[in-house]
Amino acid sequence: MFEKRFHQLSEVISLCQYTTPDQELNEVQALELFHSYLRQVQNRDGSVYVIGNGGSAGIASHFAIDLLNALEIPAQTLYDSNVMTCISNDYGYDHVFSRPLKLLLKKNDLLVCISSSGNSQNILNGTEVAKKKGASVITLSGFEPHNPLRVLGGLNFFLPIIDYGLVEMGHFFLLHTIIDAWMTPSIPKKTQNLEFCQSQRSRFDPLEAAPIQMDRSD
Template identity: 40%
Template sequence: MSWNSSLQVLSTVLSGMVVTDKSGAVIDADAGYALLVKWIEACRQDRRRVYFVGNGASASMASHFSTDLAKNAEVPTEVFTDCSLITATGNDFGYEQTFAYPLGQRMIADELLIAISSSGNSPNAVAAVRKAQELAGRAVTVTAMSPDNAMRGLGDLNFYLPAESYGMAESGHGVVLHHLIDLFCD
């Protein structure tokens, strides 16, 4: 594939983003971002945390955007990418609990989880979204690939990209999350 072809595919993926609310209703992307900013602002004001989770490249994004949000918006954030935490939790409770277990120890009502998964089918990210809701927190999903992936409709707010490859999903998710950070930098 040529460079221009890749740019066209990424542009198509980004322009095809679908944002839905908890009921599954499609909402305008800017309205979705405005709601997410409102929730993050509430966390900042009340010194509540925004948590980020993801696997592989999505774990790197979780760490990156957790840092950017803390630095640029002065919001308390936490990311579960510490290898000791992941391996101990996975060993003792199963890999599916690598995010849900520590989230269950930390999250309080009205805090926010941002769960990133290219496939939208990562069992540990799905479990984290469900745990956040059990704890009266809010959950935001950032997914791609199959339109009927497991996470796409689980969040209070869901950002879905119709990417067909991990490269396009990950590149698109980077743009989606950078736009969020940019909203705090204007």
């Protein structure tokens, strides 16, 4: 069973779709573009905010810790229990991320949104705030190809399978690879991919361009 599940995860990762608002990327281009967004945050003294629900919240916390500790990039989640219960009680859980982001998120920041289904309303609301404020957005989703989240980022990762376990493990694997590749100089970086990233980031840089229900959501 374990070996079978491992092979299923490997297959799902191989099928991951990487997109910008108007084109598909290969995995090297996607990795370099993600790194380009992180460098942009560093160069502009910004921060990375990472949001998700349930298992995706755990992945978000792990990624934020790695950014802060390993890459020395300011990063945080929005999971203080007092704040979450206050906002959920006063405004509803759909606004648990969007309310703090309205106050905290700046145009030099990056919002990373993780949702297995891509249908979580609180994630979508947070993304809307980021786009209105001119911040950059990266999304990770799965399940159905027409889920709303997968088209909202300057960079989007989509795993085409309806399986919570595989999608969550896939998202965790992808984000850990982002960290590992940054820290491993031996991973080749091709000039054409770096040039591609620079062109993509400038096209969708919110500082230079105008921003643009499944019963169980996670």
